Structure formats: structure tokens, C-alpha cells
Amino acid sequence: MREEGELHEQQLIERARRGDSIAMSQLMRDNYALVYGYLLKVTRDQETAKDVTQEAMTRALIAIRKFRGESKFSSWLIQIAYHAYLDELRKWNKRTVHLEEEPADKGLTEEEVIRNEQMNQIQSALAEIPEPDRSIFILKHEQGYTYKELAILFHLKEGTIRSKLHYTIKKIQRKVRKPDEELY
Amino acid sequence: MKNCTEFEMKIMDAVYGESEISEDCKSHLATCEACQSFYESLLELPAGTREEIAVDEWVVGEAVKAAMEITEKKNAFERRLFLLASLGLTGLGFALVLNGYVQLLRNLYMGIYLGGPLVLPIIIWKRQQRGRDHA
Ligand SMILES: [Zn+2]
Numbered sequence: 001m002r003e004e005g006e007l008h009e010q011q012l013i014e015r016a017r018r019g020d021s022i023a024m025s026q027l028m029r030d031n032y033a034l035v036y037g038y039l040l041k042v043t044r045d046q047e048t049a050k051d052v053t054q055e056a057m058t059r060a061l062i063a064i065r066k067f068r069g070e071s072k073f074s075s076w077l078i079q080i081a082y083h084a085y086l087d088e089l090r091k092w093n094k095r096t097v098h099l100e101e102e103p104a105d106k107g108l109t110e111e112e113v114i115r116n117e118q119m120n121q122i123q124s125a126l127a128e129i130p131e132p133d134r135s136i137f138i139l140k141h142e143q144g145y146t147y148k149e150l151a152i153l154f155h156l157k158e159g160t161i162r163s164k165l166h167y168t169i170k171k172i173q174r175k176v177r178k179p180d181e182e183l184y
Numbered sequence: 185m186k187n188c189t190e191f192e193m194k195i196m197d198a199v200y201g202e203s204e205i206s207e208d209c210k211s212h213l214a215t216c217e218a219c220q221s222f223y224e225s226l227l228e229l230p231a232g233t234r235e236e237i238a239v240d241e242w243v244v245g246e247a248v249k250a251a252m253e254i255t256e257k258k259n260a261f262e263r264r265l266f267l268l269a270s271l272g273l274t275g276l277g278f279a280l281v282l283n284g285y286v287q288l289l290r291n292l293y294m295g296i297y298l299g300g301p302l303v304l305p306i307i308i309w310k311r312q313q314r315g316r317d318h319a
Contacts, residue, residue: 019255021248028244033237054243054250061251062258118230140200142231147202166193173225 009073016064024064027073028057034074034143035081041138042085042131044123052088056081071152075145079153082135089131118176125175129168136161137168192222199226 009030015023035056039049060080067076108116126134132154139145139153147158154161191212198205205213213219280289 019252021252024248024251025244028247029239032239032244036240036243037237050240050243053240054247057244057247058250058254061248062254115230122230141229144200162193162196166189166196169196169226169229170192170222172229173222176225176229 010069013064013067013069013073016061024061028061031074031077035077038078038135038138038143039081039085041142042135043088044127048088052081052084055088056084059084071149075149075153078139082132082153085135086131121176122172125172126168129171132156133164133168136164137172140165188216188218188222191216191219195219195223196226199223 009027012023012027012030016027032053036049036053039052039056040046043049043052056077060077063080067073126137129137136150136154139150140147145153147161150156150161151158156164191209194203194206194209195213197203198209213223277289280286280292
């Protein structure tokens with residue numbers, strides 16, 4: 001099925017290159033969750049994530065003729081999204097980051113409350129981690145990118161990706177309380 | 185004797201499915217509390233909720249619209265530039281003929297016809313280089 005999916009994607013890319021707006025829309029729809037999901041993690045703000053998703057998709061569609069298929073289309077798109085996000089960061093460097101309101105813990109089981117708390121701790125630890133380290137962790141831990149893919153994406157050596165990831169994990173581990181640990 | 189950081193990196197590789205956990209790493213893990221704690225903590229680190237993300241049709245639509253507009257503007261600019269360059273060159277040709285520089289015009293054309301193909305390998309090589317950089 002995967003091959004069929006790839007063939008379908010290849011056809012859409014070809015048609016999008018020729019300026020077919022239906023193919024362009026379909027291609028972006030297929031990758032929307034990936035791009036928006038990643039941007040929501042790094043920006044922690046729905047509106048910003050949507051703005052950057054739109055900007056990244058526009059850039060990708062303009063540059064689609066330059067996509068040579070040496071990497072996966074989704075990786076190429078994430079690379080563009082990462083750069084669009086960096087530009088946004090530069091623009092709003094002095095801006096106070098509006099954090100997403102965390103959902104209330106009402107009606108959740110104890111396990112879910114602990115998990116929510118852990119997620120918040122991870123988010124606040126991640127907020128202190130600079131780029132590209134933050135994106136490297138998110139793409140590895142949440143999206144399962146390989147070291148090789150990350151190395152291509154961030155123009156870094158695989159060894160550097162590994163050490164950056166290890167450093168981020170250590171930093172997060174120090175911040176995240178284990179479920180069986182008591183708060184004191 | 186390897187230090188814990190090196191073992192932690194190997195544990196991380198194994199957890200993320202980059203490689204199998206080695207024998208020396210296994211035996212270190214059995215005796216080192218710090219590495220055990222790193223391993224367990226990494227396994228327990230939640231990967232976020234994988235809720236369904238609905239496509240925002242407005243975002244996609246605006247992106248496609250903007251991309252098509254920008255591409256069209258770029259194409260129109262390139263078409264105008266090409267037209268201007270063609271007109272300029274034709275005009276230059278006429279000007280040279282009218283002013284009696286037929287010999288110069290002939291040499292110019294000969295230069296372009298003979299020199300053009302020589303530039304081709306350089307262009308191809310440059311394109312290949314750029315392709316490798318993108319990979
Ligand atoms: Zn150890």
C-alpha cells in the first residue's frame with residue numbers, strides 16, 4: 001500500500017509542478033497534519049502554528065520545481081516548515097510567547113492527570129531548549145525521524161544529531177517528575 | 185572503561201530503534217543504576233497525544249492561492265524580461281547593420297554559436313553540484 005501511496009504522491013508532485021491547483025491542494029492536505037503537528041509542538045500556539053503552516057506551504061508550492069526527490073517529500077516539507085518557523089522566531093523574538101492554555105484536569109483519571117502534568121513539564125523544559133535541538137527532539141521522539149533523515153534536514157552530522165538529542169533528553173529528564181515520585 | 189554518557193547514547197540508539205543494544209551495554213546496564221534510571225526514564229517519556237489533526241481547508245486554500253499568485257507574478261516578470269532582452273538584442277543587431285558594423289555583428293554571432301556549447305558542460309556540472317548539496 002505504501003508503494004501505491006508513494007506513486008500517488010509522485011503523481012501529485014508532478015501535477016503540482018505543472019501548476020495544477022487541485023494537485024497542489026491535495027498534496028498539502030495529505031501533509032497538513034505532519035506540518036501543523038510539528039509547528040504546533042514548537043510554537044505551542046495554534047494561531048502561530050497555522051500562520052507558519054500556511055507560509056511554509058506557500059513556500060513549498062513555489063519551490064516545488066526544485067524538489068528533486070532525493071529525500072522524502074515530507075522531510076523536504078518539514079525542512080521548509082523549520083525555516084519558516086525560524087523566520088517567525090526572528091520576527092517575534094522580543095514578543096512574549098503566548099502559551100496554549102492547558103486543558104483543565106476536571107473529569108480525568110489520576111493517570112491522565114499525571115500524564116498531563118508530565119506533558120506540561122516536557123513542554124516547559126523544551127521551551128528552554130534552543131533550536132535546532134528542540135526540533136531535533138520533537139521530530140525524533142514524536143515523529144520517529146531517523147538520525148540520517150535529521151542529519152539531512154538540519155545539515156548536521158549524524159554524530160552531532162545524536163549528542164544534541166542526548167543533551168535534550170537529559171535536560172528534559174531532569175525536569176520531568178516520574179509518576180511514582182512524590183512532590184515535595 | 186567507557187563512561188556512562190557513551191552508554192546512555194547507546195541506550196538512546198536502541199530505544200529509538202537506530203541499533204540493537206550491544207552486549208557490553210547490556211552488562212553495564214545490569215550494574216549501573218544511573219544508566220538504568222536513564223533507560224527507564226526515556227521509555228517513560230510520553231510522546232504526546234496523537235490526536236487526529238483535522239485539515240484546515242482555509243489554510244491550505246490560502247497557501248495554494250498565494251503560491252499561484254506569486255508564481256504567476258514571477259513568470260510574468262520573466263516573460264517581460266525575456267521580451268525586453270530579445271527586443272534589445274534585435275535592436276542592437278539592426279543598429280550595428282545600419283551603422284556599417286556588419287563584420288562585428290557576424291563575429292558576435294560566430295562567437296555565440298561557437299562559445300555557447302562550450303559553456304554547456306559547466307552549466308551541467310554546476311547543476312549536479314547543486315543537486316548534491318540539496319541531498
Ligand atoms: Zn552507567
